[in-house]
Amino acid sequence: MLIKCPYGLCVLGLTLLPVLPSFAKPPIVAIDAGHSIAHSGATSASGKPEFDFNAALATIFSNFLAAQGVQVIKIGHDGMMADLLQRPQLANAAGADFFLSVHHDSAQPRYFRPWQWEGKTLQHTDHAAGFSLFVSRKNPHVAESLRCASALGKSLRQAGFYPSQHHAEAIEGENKSWADQINGVFYYDNLVVLKATVMPAVLLEAAVIANRQDEDNITKPQVRQQMAVAVAKGLSACGVLPPSH
Template identity: 40%
Template sequence: MSTPIRRGALCILLAGGTAGACDPASFPVAIDPGHTPRQPGAASARGIPEVRFNDELAAALVAELAKAGFPNVALTREPGEDISLLNRSAAANRRGARLFVSIHHDSVQPRYLSAWEVDGRRRFYSDVFSGYSLFFSRDNADPASSLAFARLLGTRLRTAGFVPTLHHAQQIQGEKRELVDAWRGIYRFDALVVLKSARMPALLVEAGIIVNRHDEPSLREPAQQRAFAHRIALAVADFCEAGMVQP
């Protein structure tokens, strides 16, 4: 069941922000479904491309934002469309988005992968790690607000029972990300192109680890997608109400 949106409930997390009346109609949001059909991202434990997970969750998020009263929401790309990373943020910049949320699903480093057979094909999985993660860039136009939104979202996810994965902070090749907030699952990753090229607060969300055989099916369940998307919508409403971003 969806939780009613409590306006301004988490404004204390936004140091320096001034809470005020939020006008969702004048708060455009850009939703970026990660990857494309040509560059589909990670393959799940059962061989489903990440881009399919991203498109489904992005659609659920658009619907949840509409329910929350945010009608001005645009995808950076439509399902099946190929678009570069810079063109994604450029589209959000042109539309005057006040917040940029990039939707992804996670994998692990090759050392953690094992092989198994699915429908006669060799696939790769890892059940070692589970959970979501949030990434912001200090090279973004507004890193303070980006981190503030990450804290709002992390709090919404944790209080709803979602748990972050901390494996991106491991001191191994391909990881070594700065873990800014372990409880909320927030990392700093300055080089992420869509975040640093956005002219508004921006966050990349890894909603779950699709190579985990136990997590993969639930990440495609509509009810689970709606529950996760609902928490993002709550955090967007909190952020809007806090008045962190000025028009």
């Protein structure tokens, strides 16, 4: 007979059974491909627009989660969504449980150097590399957003990825406050897609594509798939997805 459940443990005779969360319906996760064709974001070391990287990785994340039974809301994947506010509005209207905006990073112009690529003079940097995660303290679920960002960062580190430190530099254009330095999480309060969502929200900068090695690495299919697995594990760790993911 079930006697009591103190601190999430049910006592049955002498056996302690954990009380697991109940997922009565598939979780709904909004996957936002950052930027658009018209406003394509950063430029990679080889001259490619950031949006191309964002759309490719967001699609891999979406397909992987959908295959696990997650209900995925794709936002901005076709590159036609120029209105930033429309992105959180779509997630809000869909009743999403979590919002993940997928981006790729750059660095400040002072760190760029010229190099030759396919007969063109382009810009690159070796100053920064790795992933970064952002949350907004203006999000109504900032504690949950931070918990999931930290879980994502931890899962990415365990998968062999590493966080960048460059957004904390005390220079113009950076100066972001750490939210969780070990796991690569910063506060970025005024990002529209993070502050206008009514559910926990995180922005992921998957790699610094202005860095030649980072760009080459993040375009490999196996690396993108590895990152998708790590993201799913992170979302499971913070309770967005069931523990089996």
